[in-house]
Amino acid sequence: MNATCVSTTLGLAPWNNSTIIQNDMPGKEHPMSTAFYLNLPVKDLAVSRSFYGALGFAFDERFADENMDAVVISDTLSVLLLVEPYFATFTTKQVADAGTSAQALFAIGMESRERVDELLDRALTAGGQPAGEDRDLDFLYGRGFTDPDGHQWDIIHVPAAG
Structure with missing residues (x-):
């Protein structure tokens, strides 16, 4: 079909x-x-927008206001950056501090090892921190970083089979 x-x-x-x-x-x-929308709490929207912009991602300005911004990762995935007080209005649970606890790990697949290295270099230059061990396996190449709020991202390349 x-x-x-x-x-x-x-x-x-x-x-x-x-x-x-x-x-x-x-x-x-x-x-x-x-469409998949990942909502992340952030402490400072301007700092987060600057960080993700430095990685080369675009923004969907229709979502932009004083409480949120939308980072367009691909044509099917957006990360909605919500200031913590606004994020808290969507849940009855305590908002986790990503700098001290892990709620989730996020991964972005890239088309080549070079693009993995390029995106990691951009993240570190923009103020991100290295995270986890680099992985160079037969079926996967990956590196990681944390954003200014401590959210952990893995950047991976999985070569085509065969």
């Missing part, structure tokens, strides 16, 4: 050949939603 899935929220480019099979309807395929 060649299903074309479009995120109507951001008007993103279609992602072809994407389907999801729902468990309640065996054998029935449905187009898969392709």
Whole structure:
């Protein structure tokens, strides 16, 4: 099935050949939603915007105000940077301090080892800190950094099989 899935929220480019099979309807395929929004609490929105801009990412200004900004990672993934008090309005849980605790680890796949190294160099130049051990395995090359708020990111390249 060649299903074309479009995120109507951001008007993103279609992602072809994407389907999801729902468990309640065996054998029935449905187009898969392709937009993913990762919400991250940040202490200083201007510092975070400067950091992610220095990595070369664009911003979706439709989301920009004094409480949030949207970093466009790809045509299907955006990271919403929310100042901590605003982030707290979306949950009844305590907002974790990413500088002292790990709630999640995030990974971005790149098309080459060189792009992994390039993005890490940009992150470190922009004020990020190295994180974790570099990995150079047969099936994966990866390096990591933390952003100004302590969120840990891995940058990986997985060569094509064969």
